[in-house]
Amino acid sequence: xxxxxxxxxxxxxxxxxxxxxxxxxxxxxxxxxxxxxxxxxxxxxxxxxxxxxxxxxxxxxxxxxxxxxxxxxxxxxxxxxxxxxxxxxxxxxxxxxxxxxxxxxxxxxxxxxxxxxxxxxxxxxxxxxxxxxxxxxxxxxxxxxxxxxxxxxxxxxxxxxxxxxxxxxxxxxxxxxxxxxxxxxxxxxxxxxxxxxxxxxxxxxxxxxxxxxxxxxxxxxxxxxxxxxxxxxxxxxxxxxxxxxxxxxxxxxxxxxxxxxxxxxxxxxxxxxxxxxxxxxxxxxxxxxxxxxxxxxxxxxxxxxxxxxxxxxxxxxxx
Amino acid sequence: xxxxxxxxxxxxxxxxxxxxxxxxxxxxxxxxxxxxxxxxxxxxxxxxxxxxxxxxxxxxxxxxxxxxxxxxxxxxxxxxxxxxxxxxxxxxxxxxxxxxxxxxxxxxxxxxxxxxxxxxxxxxxxxxxxxxxxxxxxxxxxxxxxxxxxxxxxxxxxxxxxxxxxxxxxxxxxxxxxxxxxxxxxxxxxxxxxxxxxxxxxxxxxxxxxxxxxxxxxxxxxxxxxxxxxxxxxxxxxxxxxxxxxxxxxxxxxxxxxxxxxxxxxxxxxxxxxxxxxxxxxxxxxxxxxxxxxxxxxxxxxxxxxxxxxxxxxxxx
Amino acid sequence: xxxxxxxxxxxxxxxxxxxxxxxxxxxxxxxxxxxxxxxxxxxxxxxxxxxxxxxxxxxxxxxxxxxxxx
Numbered sequence: 220x221x222x223x224x225x226x227x228x229x230x231x232x233x234x235x236x237x238x239x240x241x242x243x244x245x246x247x248x249x250x251x252x253x254x255x256x257x258x259x260x261x262x263x264x265x266x267x268x269x270x271x272x273x274x275x276x277x278x279x280x281x282x283x284x285x286x287x288x289x290x291x292x293x294x295x296x297x298x299x300x301x302x303x304x305x306x307x308x309x310x311x312x313x314x315x316x317x318x319x320x321x322x323x324x325x326x327x328x329x330x331x332x333x334x335x336x337x338x339x340x341x342x343x344x345x346x347x348x349x350x351x352x353x354x355x356x357x358x359x360x361x362x363x364x365x366x367x368x369x370x371x372x373x374x375x376x377x378x379x380x381x382x383x384x385x386x387x388x389x390x391x392x393x394x395x396x397x398x399x400x401x402x403x404x405x406x407x408x409x410x411x412x413x414x415x416x417x418x419x420x421x422x423x424x425x426x427x428x429x430x431x432x433x434x435x436x437x438x439x440x441x442x443x444x445x446x447x448x449x450x451x452x453x454x455x456x457x458x459x460x461x462x463x464x465x466x467x468x469x470x471x472x473x474x475x476x477x478x479x480x481x482x483x484x485x486x487x488x489x490x491x492x493x494x495x496x497x498x499x500x501x502x503x504x505x506x507x508x509x510x511x512x513x514x515x516x517x518x519x520x521x522x523x524x525x526x527x528x529x530x531x532x533x534x535x536x537x538x
Numbered sequence: 539x540x541x542x543x544x545x546x547x548x549x550x551x552x553x554x555x556x557x558x559x560x561x562x563x564x565x566x567x568x569x570x571x572x573x574x575x576x577x578x579x580x581x582x583x584x585x586x587x588x589x590x591x592x593x594x595x596x597x598x599x600x601x602x603x604x605x606x607x608x609x610x611x612x613x614x615x616x617x618x619x620x621x622x623x624x625x626x627x628x629x630x631x632x633x634x635x636x637x638x639x640x641x642x643x644x645x646x647x648x649x650x651x652x653x654x655x656x657x658x659x660x661x662x663x664x665x666x667x668x669x670x671x672x673x674x675x676x677x678x679x680x681x682x683x684x685x686x687x688x689x690x691x692x693x694x695x696x697x698x699x700x701x702x703x704x705x706x707x708x709x710x711x712x713x714x715x716x717x718x719x720x721x722x723x724x725x726x727x728x729x730x731x732x733x734x735x736x737x738x739x740x741x742x743x744x745x746x747x748x749x750x751x752x753x754x755x756x757x758x759x760x761x762x763x764x765x766x767x768x769x770x771x772x773x774x775x776x777x778x779x780x781x782x783x784x785x786x787x788x789x790x791x792x793x794x795x796x797x798x799x800x801x802x803x804x805x806x807x808x809x810x811x812x813x814x815x816x817x818x819x820x821x822x823x824x825x826x827x828x829x830x831x832x833x834x835x836x837x838x839x840x841x842x843x844x845x846x847x848x849x850x851x852x853x854x855x
Numbered sequence: 856x857x858x859x860x861x862x863x864x865x866x867x868x869x870x871x872x873x874x875x876x877x878x879x880x881x882x883x884x885x886x887x888x889x890x891x892x893x894x895x896x897x898x899x900x901x902x903x904x905x906x907x908x909x910x911x912x913x914x915x916x917x918x919x920x921x922x923x924x925x
Contacts (some may be wrong), residue, residue: 249678252759256674260667260730262688267727268693271704278704285707304904313903317895320659334566341750342550342560350841354574356848357837358830361790365809366577366826369819375589377576390591412570417848424845424853462849473697476790480809486870494791497699507703514700516907520894523887525695526921529688530880536852 265378272518279512286505307512309314312496318403319478319492320471323410324464329410331418332460336452338419339426350421356416364480367409369396371481396482402490407479410471418463425459425535426452458534465528469521493517574830580823588819603820605629607646607811608826611638619776646825649807653829655718656803657786660725664782667726668733671765673735676741677749687735691850694731698791706796718801729782732850736781737849740774741767777843780836787833804829805839879920886913 279300282293303309334352352413355363370378376392383390395405429452437447475494478484484491484499491499498515501510540623551559580588584600611633619639625631626685630640671690675683706715714720748770749762757765794806808825811818837844845853865913893902 238652251709253674253678253680255679256670257680257686257742260671260734261686263667263723263730264693267723268701271708272696274704274707275700283850286754287663298605304907307899307900310900311904314897320895324888333562336554337559337563340556340559342556342563345563345897347559348563348567350559350838352563352570353841353844354834354837355570357784357833359788359790359805360825361788361794361805362829365822367573369822369852370573370576370582374591375593377593380591380593414574415570420845420848421853424849455648459853462853466848469695473699475697475699476805479794480790486575490902494697494699497697498795501699501703502706507707507896511703511759514697514703517697518700518870519907519911519914520891521695521697522692523910524891525692526917527884527887528686529691530851530884532850535849 235303258326274520274522275511275514278508279515281508283511284505285506285507295508299509300516303509303513303516308488309496312491312493315403315488315490316472316492319410319490320408320468322404322407323414323471324467326407326411327415327467328460328464329420330461332422332456334415334419334427338423343433353416355413358413360413360477361480362479363413364409368396368406368481371405373397397486399486399489402482402486406481406490409477409481410474413477414470414488417465418460421459422456425456428459429455445478458531462528462531462535464532465524469524469528470489471523473517473521577823577830578827580820581827583820583823585818585820587749588823594670600632600820601628602632603818603824605632606645606818606821607824608642609633610642610644612641613638642809644803645807646811649802649804650828651804652718652801653787653803656721656801657783659718659722660729660786661779661782662731663722663726665737665779667730668737668778669768669771669775671730671735672741673767676738677746687738690734694728699795702792702795705792709796716797716800716802721797721801721803723787724796725789728789729785732785732847733782735768735850735852736778737771737774737851738773738848739854740778741845744770777840777847780840781843781847783810784836786835787808816841860872880917883917883920886916891922896917 229330279295280295281319282295319479338349339354370376373394378395379390379393381387395401422486433451434447437451473494474492475498478490478492479495479498482490484495497513500506500513581602581603582599583594583597587594587597597774605628614637616637619634619637622639625634633640674680675687680686685846699801709715709720746766748766752766753759788805790805793803797803797806804825808822808829811822811825840847887910890906890913893906893909896902
């Protein structure tokens, strides 16, 4: 209470003072202070993000190997880029990534938007149920991946039991994580379970940003509910949906932790998404130069998408 | 964004629609909770119950999972066990019933402590740096402001493995590999971007007039920041801190690639809890449960600010 | 009272900027998107080989175009 009254007293006085005086007092050290406030963050990011990035760019042109630091470093030019961009195995890894990204984004968007649409009907207790639905996305992807391996166990896992219960197949007759055709879907299921709430939350904000008077006007014009959905609800929520789609797309493009624990890229390389290929090259075969080049390729892609994401972010912000 | 009237006044959904929507959402919520509840149940099962078929919903609760999580055990002959004195504590008792004796504490507690230290350390740093920068970006005219803000955000978008390669080399050179300080600095750099964006949103909402009036009362700009802005931004700072805490707590990729023993956190450790003959599921589930409970509590505390957090402060509801 | 430019000027500046920047940014965005699709499409190895160059070009263009102010 005390603070409140003090600040309101201050506000009152501010109105009374001539602007010229205020500007003179303010102008004194603002410039210095601005740099003082911002520099530490920038310095930290330069040291931990930008310097390493520049180093990666340098390494990507060399034959450096982290486990053989004494071998003289040779400048190779763009050789690694050329070999990565013509390598059918890496291309295959990109397609595995594409399968993962496309299906997770499609499923999460459909489910997430559907849920948001239902929650926006404001049934009793929707606040509590929304919080419950949101829980999975706050958990650690690594720990989630790990406990889903338990649910996916062929004989003892709950997932197999439930599928067996509804389809009548034997629970031990299929292996979600060990089967070449099923494992790409196993990682999609876990990701959808975890991140549908994320899309739902953003779509919900989009739906709630649509002002009532538009629906009221549509109602006056006797537009059907179906028509209202396609010409009001969906177009007006679209920037929000795009925001969610872009962010999930970027995040899943670089997905590592969950997939690493669920399948580790296997069986074979059927679930080897780009980040896992990169990890194998960088931290298992120690081809540092080669993996640096691959890292830069992934980084540029993410950076390009991040530009679009921030554009989408500003679009939503202005609403 | 609409603020006051979110309910569709004329076009209120009918009671039937609401019930129908409610039923579907509740159904989804229950299905989505099953995996979580199952893990928490497994934590209290005995190893035999955990791997029984069909899966057991009703079972006799056991603390064996937690005991196995916190201790290491060694198998002994029944003669040797009989020659020992009475069992010390519950875990010893359980171990002896399986012809084992407790050999010592496991690594779970040190890993958990590492998680706590690294998460709190990086959160404090990130929020402190973030508050200063957010205030700077919010109140002052900074050259290239938009570019700096984008640069700050883009650092968070980088693929962790791509960042880990040079960080690994850099830390190896300057002796920060597998140290808590190294992990704290790394997590701070990732979290600071979120902190700046989120806090800028919160600080933007505090009217400038407050500080300006305080400065007319004789405060310097810095005093006004400390005594007027900071108290007003408490909620925002707390919400940001929880977001940073959750990120650092959950992080796996850097932790598994850059730490091995000394500074290893819980996420890379939990999956490698192995019992005799494969994974000790009750122990893994117990470790997971203990690890997830703080997140569940924080999520409930944070529910009003979740939307802001996941959109870097852009969508404010 | 604010330190930044007055709101009316800011609004006019924004409109101007959108008029000039809009189409260019849209082109850059499309190029980035095409590059990403090329990277992950399963049809042609040649397209995959040129994906990185395309994305890089789009990103550089986007960065430059976003500097085009007045």
